[in-house]
Amino acid sequence: MTIRNTPYVQDAAAGKRVTRWWLSYPLVFIVLVFVVQFGLMGVFELALHPEPGSPEAQWLEIPANLIPSILLILWVVLYERRHVKTLGFRRPGRGILLLLLGIPIGALMISVPILFLWATGSYRLVDPPAGAISGGSAVLLVLALVLTHVVQGGNEEILIRGFLMQNSGLQMPGWLAVVLPALLFTLMHGVLTKPLGFTTIMAYAIFAAFIVLWQNSLWLIIGIHGGWNWGEGNVWGVQVDGINVQTTGLIFLEPVEGAPVWVTGGGFGPEGSVVGAVALILFAGIAYLLYRRSSRRAQTEAGLTAPRVEQA
Secondary structure, three states, X not given: OOOOOOHHHHHHHOOOOOOOHHHHHHHHHHHHHHHHHHHHHHHHHHHHOOOOOOHHHHHXXXXXXXXXXXXXXXXXXXXXXXXXXXXXXXXXXHHHHHHHHHHHHXXXXXXXXXXXXXXXXXEEEOOOOOOOEEHHHHHHHHHHHHXXXXXXXXXHHHHHHHHHHHHHHHHOOHHHHHHHHHHHHHHHOOOOOOHHHHHHHHHHHHHHHHHHHHHOOOHHHHHHHXXXXXXXXXXXXXXXXXXXXXXXXXXXXXXXXXXXXXHHOHHHOHHHOHHHHHHHHHHHHHHHHHHHHHXXXXXXXXXXXXXXXXXX
16 A cells, blocks of 8 residues: 555655654654643643543643644644645645534444444433533533544544654555554553454544545544544443543433443443444445545546657
């Protein structure tokens, strides 16, 4: 698989410098994720003591995720000397529309396994947690909280599918430039001992990579990522990657007592279920086909527009 010649990857060479791969990975995962992002989240918890899963805790995710992205953008602009648009943000007018479109797409995608589990009796409707806001009175707050998920998901997409995959695409074989950031993204979610959770998150990371390569931008995948987590946590009220259930949701679902964990995902949520894993594998396959189709079309168009050489 060759991704080096895609416009998206070539944008990584648009500046005066290209960050070497052996520097880019520690920069993202050690400095920006573990030190800055996780450090800020720890400081907020110690200083402000937000209730886990509360709207306050969700709002605090905005600065904790926004600051790493801002620092990376400063690195790209000041060190690599390239425009922020080359990080996956070309055509911002169209891009904002794609981001907004991605939110309901992501929410619908996560709804597929959740509704299947509910319809087959593996999930059940439960009363909201104590002090939770739910039902009609929660609609406006639920809509507002989508911003927290877009910022959180956007940060991960900028760091991993943006900076890392772009730079890796210039310096590594194409398959490795897709798989290595996806693998590290998966391990970052703490699923090493959860085979189905590992499969689902890895499949999502592959799906996201091919959506980005298909679109040659981050706009759509940021919306999808945000909509996925928002739909899971604030619409259906189930756990997101093992995180505490949000206390603001339209409804609240949980696994039926006694149902097999491999079916329901247990405390990890639907992403730890076989249903979630199968759904993400299918989505990843669709994303790959979309990328391959656009890649072949681009090659065909390039061949048609290439100057003809007259033979003697």
